[in-house]
Amino acid sequence: MGRYLIRRTLFMILVLFIVSLFTFIIFMKLPAGDPARRLAGSRATTPQELETIRHNIGLDEPLLVQYGRFAKGLIPWPGLFLNKQVYFSWANNVPVSEEIYSRLPYTITLSLGAAAVFLLVGIPIGIVSAIKRRSFVDRAGMVFALIGVSAPVFWLAYLMLYFFWFKLAWLPGIGVPPGESMVKSIALGRFILPWLALAFTFAAFYTRMIRGNLLETMSEDYIRTARAKGLSERRVIFKHGLRAALTPVVTMFGLDVATLLGGAVITETVFNIPGIGQYTLLSIFGGNFPGVMGVTVLAAFFIVIANLLVDVVYAFLDPRVRYT
């Protein structure tokens, strides 16, 4: 088990390294043109000014050295991780870590709330649909799931805003005033529509997946044996069926929460929630590479940690894994 975990950890570190490398290449090497020029924007400048800007953000060094500086900021050690020297926002003149940490609470609230909704809604519907196959509940559940999987989240968001905010005025509109405390924002219902929009898609996936898994499991031989043994239907489902059906759900759930924590870019943009997803977009379009790198790496970290946790859980649930 230990060896397995060590191998997985090493692989995850490799993944982080590759993610950072890709990010660096795509955002620094590929675009023709000069980040310093982009930063200066429409201000009148002289070539010397531009040189100074370039020097200040380290662009006059060879690419490998530049990458090295950014890579050093990925090591999760206090003082190194997202350090202020390198990870200083090129657009705002503010440390990237400060910007990210001040936005993290909003993304966390958004993610956890949405996760709670899609778990509490998606899983039960999936189970009931599988059990009561071809019933009205099943049909309704599948329609709901189909809509969730097919509707683009930004369109759903607009529709919800149009009806629940603009027409009915049941819920507040877009945006979270910065001075407001998180508790107040939640209490005012600012997160309700974002939670619903985000959860809809995920819930739909989970419903379909659980239904599919459960149906498949329930037609397995060992279920028939359990039934033949005379166990009640409920016991059959809950004791044997669900366990097998839900194991892949655990994997997916861990990864999905991690992905959400990395920032739901579209939802945050449409609903104007000042979280990490919005920050990603602002950094990309603002030419702020340290911000982009910072968020990417943070998001990758979440996924890596989630992967590891899931692997541990999986190893517990399925002993075969431990010995490969």
Place this chain on the structure above:
Amino acid sequence: MNRLLKLVTAVAFVGMVAAACGGSSTPTSTGTPSASGGELPHGGVLKMAIEADVDKAFDPAKEYSTLSFEPFRCCLLRTLLSTNGQDAAHDGDVIQPDLATDLPQVSADGLTYVFTIQSGIHYAPPFDNVEVTAGDFARAIARESDTSASANGYAFYYSPSGGTGGGIVGFDEAKGTVPSGVKVVDDHTLSITLTAPLGDFPWRMTMAAMAPIPPVGDKVLGWADGHTKDYGRYLVGTGPYMFKGTDALDPNGPPTQDPISGYVPGRSWTLVRNPSWDAATDKNRPAYVDEIDVAIGGTATVLANEVDNGTIDIEFGGVPPAQQLAAYQADPTKTAQVHATPSDGIRYIAMNIAQPPFDDIHVRKAMNYVINKDALRRTRGGPLFGEIAGHFIVNSLTGDINASYDPYASPNGEGDVTKAMAEMKLSKYDANGDGVCDAPECDGVLTITDSADPYPAQNAILVDSAKKIGINLDVRSGDRYTFMYDKCLDPSSHAALCPSVGWFKDYPDALTFGPPTLGSAAIGPGGCCNYSLVGGSPDLLKAAGYTVTDVPTLDPVFDKCTVLPVGQERIQCWADSDKAIMEDAVPVIPWLFDKDVDLTSSRILNYTYDQAAGMMSLDHVALVGGGA
């Protein structure tokens, strides 16, 4: 919908109260004249929101964003010279002494300026026992000469090699020390010597980078020492307001001490009264409100809603959405809350005069005739947002001399295809003389634009207009920073047309208009913002891969005006240069003299526009009932 009714009633009630209190509510108002306080109530908290923060966290040497001009001028930093913070009608574009006792004395040769500094001015706490002296201004100039500290700012206004006609003697060599041309004669007398006569030098001394820096021990940069990157977060000034928590700074603490708590970058600004500020020493700033709270974040629609429901008083520097404006203008109780003021800005389309087909002046003139400027304005929001522009330099900078000058006029500004085609016939790209371009150079004309609203709609209009004279645009759009500036400023990208550009004055002199947009020193990628490559040297053009190496230049025209002292002769010179731009070089298609449109809440008694900064004047605004 009940919510809306309640709101309308509330607003109407407040409107009546405001009228009773004697506040002015003139439609499309331009502010009340009295700067000395008059009968306007003091007190209250002004609540504003902005969509995005300033660029360089309020470091005055680096900060060049238009958003920062107003908080620096009105509230945080006093400088030797400033303006009165009002609109042009109330002399808002006239230089006033601020920390200086009077306008500077200028030597006969125009090279030396002597400033006398007011006595008894103290900094905000924790430097409230420190008096402002001449050395503090020298310190600011020293910091400006440090290229790391002033990167991204406007050091070119003080550098002899900055391409602005001259600078302070010794500035380029100083590199973080006091330049040799700056002399501290005594505690209240400062002398600055220039390398060449600069008629607009007083204006350059109104910029925030020239604000005094408090002394600390014998450090050359004083309080700014150790804050090359983040001085804005430790700012100590002499204005009527300061960031909340400035007094918690430790004057003897290390540079790594906590920054001012009242400024949370990207989240909020909180400005409170500066206890050291003495109104008797400051006749430019009435400073009615007690506190200014600014929340950062939101879109125009979101913030307009917040103005509507009273959460904030204004989206500062924003563009109100069309539907809100329409609603307010239709409602008689609310028309007074809509304000539109000329912002001294020009929106234009830049043509690359080295790139075919725009290397032919007739094609450029034809483009000026054919573009439907009114339609472009419509996508921006209609007539409220500005006047159709017939020439390049805004009228306020040339004393309205060119007010009716429109060499390519068309009915309603909708474009004149007939005249455009007549012009095209004279072009070498129209071989058969039918008024429509038939050369291959007119196909796939690379057009680089911004993809944000309303530019996509504008691009469609441009494509349609250009097609009428046979020019087919190949439009590429992306976000402004990583796409547009990169491509439009780099001559080697061969962008033929850069439509989504505009220019706003830095201060009320046309020097900040002509040379930075059409002077040869402003050609990229090092310089900015000459997208048209006017005045490009043959070497530069050849190096960038152009076959056209001989293009018109406007440098001599501009140089003539730069040396003239401020006055009628200078203004006439700039007005003449505008004619040269529009008839001899024709590198641009100006289409809108921009207006700033603001939507305010009913709490604001006297909306005043700061002409110099281009935004609502925060030290002149008063709240109904003192914010009760």
Place this chain on the structure above:
Amino acid sequence: MAQVQSEPDVVAGDNGQLGGPPGGEGIVGRSPRELIIRRFKRDKFAIGGIVFLVFMILVAVFAPLIANIVGHPPNDVKYLYQMTQPNGLPKGPNFALKFYFGADKAGRDLLVRVAYGARTSLIVAFFATGIAVVIGVAVGLVAGFYRGKIDTFLSRTIDVVFSLPILLLSLGLVSACGATKDGCLFGLLKPGLLLVSYVIGLFSWPYIARIVRGQVLSLREKEFVEAARAQGAGNLRIMFRELLPNVAAPIIVYTTLIIPNNILFEAALSFLGVGVPDTTPSWGKMLNDANGIFTVAWWMMLFPGLFLFLTTLAFNLVGDGLRDALDPRTAR
């Protein structure tokens, strides 16, 4: 459900009866393929999906004809003054002027643009999916067949691509390469529909690869592979002649399931402002245009989003129908 498992591979005759009452049909044997098609046909929703997709493909193909009929080319601004208010706000459906879906800020016909948007979505979806399938099948076949170090390397690669933040990197790639006239990677990635397709395909091939690999792993031990090898078939021949046809069914199913994902991905990229060039209408971009004014210009938000939704839904229905036809255990 147990009955399904033991159901013989025969199906009742057309009168629904098994066996032979006098005058009735006898027991008819059908091949697996016929069974699949039959089961698919029974799924009304899947049929509905196909009908709608055919309709959308026709709309996309005949978009210029539609533009001709109403008289408004997709980028035409001739009706700017009639279809917008003086303050720039667009006007809604106007049957007299034949603007059935209303107009956008430049006075362009939304119905025509929705029709052209179908082109963008369908073209990108098919190209991107095509690329994903080609790469995915190749990788999956190789990984599953050769196993060992090759498999480990390819599987790890799949893992890595799964971990990449695809939205972020796609934004960066399309942004960077869409900027210049020549594109990046020595002119390979030119700006336009193809660029977006490449990028999307680049990030979706792992789904297919994983499925294919799993299938190949289990199939390679079967007798027909051994038989082929005994006949002297080389590795490539085995992979393409023997294994590939047997993996075809899940490939088809998963292909139809990632097409809707790719459509939504392209829409998301366009919605965020990065994607197809300016003059190409795209449903995602139209939804972006609606931002801020959708409360008063609801048509700008409703129609593009509706068609995006319905198209994606149709693909999902077809995909579900195929999957259920191939594996009735999980059928609805």
